[in-house]
Structures are given as structure tokens and as C-alpha cells.
Amino acid sequence: MFDKEDAQLVLDKGTPRFYIMKLPARGLKFHRITYHGKCTQCLGSLTPGHPWYVALAAPTLSLDRWPAPEDIRVFRIPFGCFVKFEVGTWHAGPLFAAPGSVDFYNLELADTNVVDHNTHDYRRDNGLEFVVLDEELAA
Structure with missing residues (x-):
């Protein structure tokens, strides 16, 4: 049965x-962050053995109000976990250190x-x- 405990898409x-x-x-560097204002988004890795990372910030729904660097949080996502971004969530990634493709x-x-596809470029701006x-x- 579908209820409020399920992902609301x-x-x-x-x-x-x-x-x-x-x-x-592409390594573990980023200089762009993006949001989608019309939909949620779900991501997950299908390649076992490699964690991935995503940088997230709260929605602003405005290119003029991009996240301050201190408002960005990076999460390590283990294989087998899938994530859902709310409408407007700023995100960079998926990022991964695995050699080759994922x-x-x-x-x-x-x-x-x-x-x-609304993007702020921190390197440029x-x-x-x-x-x-x-x-x-590193260990």
C-alpha cells in the first residue's frame, strides 16, 4: 500500500x-551545481563495489540565489542505496573515484x-x- 512513508515523486x-x-x-571534483525546478529526481548506482558521492544544498528555485559554499553538504552513498532529490534541490554529482565508468x-x-537544467558555475563566477x-x- 502506498502512503506518506513512500517516496513522494x-x-x-x-x-x-x-x-x-x-x-x-571524472574524479571527486566539481565546480557546477544544478537544480531541476519541475520534478523530483532519483539516482542510484548499478555498479557494485564503488561508493559514490553527491553534493546537495537546499532548494532556492532561483539562479540568483545559488548555495553559499558553506551550505553545500556532500554525502557518501554506498552501493545498493538510491536517493531522491526534492524539486529544486541543488546537486552536483554523482561523483566517484572508481576507475573507468559506473x-x-x-x-x-x-x-x-x-x-x-539550472546551473551555477562556481569556477566561472x-x-x-x-x-x-x-x-x-585515503586509508
Whole structure:
């Protein structure tokens, strides 16, 4: 039975799209952060043995009010866990240190990355780049 304990998805402003994306290794750095104002988004890794990371900040629903660096939090996501971003959640990633590519599933609207891809570039606009440090990887 579906109730308030289940993930509440917002996919009613277009055609939902569930797909697998093979992402090449890009390391644990980022300088862009994005939000989607029309839908929720769900991500999960399909490649066992490799944790991944996502940087998140609270929704502002405005490109003029991008997150301050101190408002960004990075989460380590173990294999087998899937995450849901609320509408407007600022996010960077998935990021991973695995060599080669990692497969991820993605649930969003079919045209999200065309008509609802709102991005702030910290390198261009603020001279900043972020690096994810994980003590478990360093050990």
C-alpha cells in the first residue's frame, strides 16, 4: 500500500523517463551545481563495489540565489542505496573515484536536462572548485 512513508515523486509536468547512464570517471571534483525546478529526481548506482558521492544544498528555485559554499553538504552513498532529490534541490554529482565508468539509474522527466537544467558555475563566477575528501579512500 502506498502512503506518506513512500517516496513522494513529482513527475506530472511531462513524460517520466527511467534510464541507465554510463558515466565516465571524472574524479571527486566539481565546480557546477544544478537544480531541476519541475520534478523530483532519483539516482542510484548499478555498479557494485564503488561508493559514490553527491553534493546537495537546499532548494532556492532561483539562479540568483545559488548555495553559499558553506551550505553545500556532500554525502557518501554506498552501493545498493538510491536517493531522491526534492524539486529544486541543488546537486552536483554523482561523483566517484572508481576507475573507468559506473552505471547509474536516473528517474526524472524526459526533457529535464534540456528545459529544466539550472546551473551555477562556481569556477566561472566565483573562482572556486570543490574537492570531495573521504578518509576511507585515503586509508
